[in-house]
Amino acid sequence: MSAVLEPAMADLAAYASRVGERAAVAARDLAGISGERKNAWLNACAARLRGEQAGILAANRADIERAPAFGLNSAEIDRLTLTPAGLEKISKSLAEIALLADPVGEIIDGGVRPSGLSVRRVRVPLGVVFFIYESRPNVTVDAAAICVKSGNAVILRGGKEAFHSNLALYRLLRDCLEEQRLPADAVQFVETTDRAVVGHFLAMPERIAVTIPRGGKSLIERVAAEARMPVIKHYDGICHVYVDQSADLAMAREIIVNSKCQRPGVCNAAECLLVHERIAPQFLPEAGNVLERAGVELRGCQRTCELISGCRRASEQDYRTEYLDLILSVRVVDSLEQAVEHIQEHGSGHTDAIVTSDLESARRFVNLVDSAAVMVNASTRFHDGGELGLGAEIGISTDKFHARGPCGLRELTSYKYVVEGNGQIRG
Numbered sequence: 001m002s003a004v005l006e007p008a009m010a011d012l013a014a015y016a017s018r019v020g021e022r023a024a025v026a027a028r029d030l031a032g033i034s035g036e037r038k039n040a041w042l043n044a045c046a047a048r049l050r051g052e053q054a055g056i057l058a059a060n061r062a063d064i065e066r067a068p069a070f071g072l073n074s075a076e077i078d079r080l081t082l083t084p085a086g087l088e089k090i091s092k093s094l095a096e097i098a099l100l101a102d103p104v105g106e107i108i109d110g111g112v113r114p115s116g117l118s119v120r121r122v123r124v125p126l127g128v129v130f131f132i133y134e135s136r137p138n139v140t141v142d143a144a145a146i147c148v149k150s151g152n153a154v155i156l157r158g159g160k161e162a163f164h165s166n167l168a169l170y171r172l173l174r175d176c177l178e179e180q181r182l183p184a185d186a187v188q189f190v191e192t193t194d195r196a197v198v199g200h201f202l203a204m205p206e207r208i209a210v211t212i213p214r215g216g217k218s219l220i221e222r223v224a225a226e227a228r229m230p231v232i233k234h235y236d237g238i239c240h241v242y243v244d245q246s247a248d249l250a251m252a253r254e255i256i257v258n259s260k261c262q263r264p265g266v267c268n269a270a271e272c273l274l275v276h277e278r279i280a281p282q283f284l285p286e287a288g289n290v291l292e293r294a295g296v297e298l299r300g301c302q303r304t305c306e307l308i309s310g311c312r313r314a315s316e317q318d319y320r321t322e323y324l325d326l327i328l329s330v331r332v333v334d335s336l337e338q339a340v341e342h343i344q345e346h347g348s349g350h351t352d353a354i355v356t357s358d359l360e361s362a363r364r365f366v367n368l369v370d371s372a373a374v375m376v377n378a379s380t381r382f383h384d385g386g387e388l389g390l391g392a393e394i395g396i397s398t399d400k401f402h403a404r405g406p407c408g409l410r411e412l413t414s415y416k417y418v419v420e421g422n423g424q425i426r427g
Helices: 009-030 035-051 053-070 074-080 084-099 138-149 160-179 196-202 217-226 249-261 280-293 302-307 336-346 359-368
Strands: 107-112 118-125 128-133 153-157 187-189 210-214 239-243 270-276 297-300 327-333 351-355 373-376 413-420
Touching: 009 128, 009 153, 009 187, 009 196, 035 053, 035 084, 035 138, 035 160, 053 074, 053 084, 053 160, 074 160, 084 138, 128 138, 128 196, 138 153, 138 160, 138 187, 153 196, 160 187, 196 217, 210 217, 239 249, 239 336, 249 270, 249 280, 249 351, 270 280, 270 336, 280 297, 280 302, 280 327, 297 302, 302 327, 327 336, 336 359, 351 359, 359 373
Parallel strands: 128 153, 128 210, 153 187, 239 270, 239 351, 270 327, 297 327, 351 373
Antiparallel strands: 107 118, 118 413
């Protein structure tokens, strides 16, 4: 297998067609494979990851060395970087996915009709998933694991900035498929950095059941515009933390610092802090000081700037920006209702949180904020498949059809009706 395929422009369509055809065949074979065999593959991958760390980390170093040439900032390089501890975490994630219930064949509901027909609604795989993503090589393993476990073949198209890391991980996954006598083409990696190939995959609804883009807004907009099959996506992660007038201020400080600073370059990091005017004079000076000590640049409304000396004035665009960096927009609001209005106007429907000691305020916020996840007295960083008990996720959707929130095993299935009779005919 060559390190990099760079086919001539005229060959990209043929290359994509071959990959798609092999994936479709693998998906048909995979649909009938038992959960035990899929779990054996997951555990084999976990063991091999532990045994082949040196080679994977060497491939990752090659990508990190090239990162400045691609213009990656510090947060993006953090997302790109693999470490021994990180690889161990990936291995544990594989083992955890193996312990999850296999969704394929699960009976969702059913019963017996007056005609005597037995009707069951049963989970089935979607088929072939085209997964296109940027920067984070750990996602290569997560995506492959969750697709195969849910009975789907996957075509992985990672970003050029993580090419060597992704290729090393893909080869490990494929080798384990062959060792476990599973369809090797159940996991395929697009081995060209030519962006034009993406369009050819997006034009294959006859082979690809769904496309899942995970990356910057421009990538997702392109996929949504060009795809001829369904797309599971979110455009932005403009996540808010609203500190209500009844909030425990120490709790609120910890939540906003964690939401913003733990990993600023991910989609569930907070990008905007909203503070009720009654507690703003108490809360903002100290919270602002803590955030600034953590390296956060604050951009706020006029009232915020009056309370935090180092805060610069926010523009309207700031409140609509997913920074993915140590930058936070701040606004003082008159009421919970104004906070909700701000979220509705500027948010992206991803993750929004309230910090409050008032049960009625929590109830109103939860009912009024229409986001994929609404947090009460908890960091936005918990909007994650693993943290919510779903195991690994392939992405977070802000759509309402067919999946919303973290897309885990069940979100990568559909269903069919199985009807059994004993000779019934319809009159």
